[in-house]
Amino acid sequence: MNKKKEPTLAPGMDDQEELNTSASEKEVDHGEYTSVTTLSYDEVDPS
Helix, strand or coil, X not given: XXXXXXXXXXXXXXXXXXXXXXXXXXXXXXXCCCCCCCCCCCCCCCC
16 A cells, blocks of 8 residues: 655754754755745735
8 A cells, every 4th residue: 555644843842942943064965954935825805
C-alpha cells in the first residue's frame, strides 16, 4: 500500500516561534535550513 502522509510537527513545538527563527550562519553554510513562506489572507469588509 502506498499511503500519503501529511507533514507534521513534533508535539509541544510552538510552530510560529520555530518558523520565525532565522537559521544561524553555521546552518546556512552547511545547507541545514528550509525557506519558509507565509501566506496571509487579509479580508477587508466592503461596508
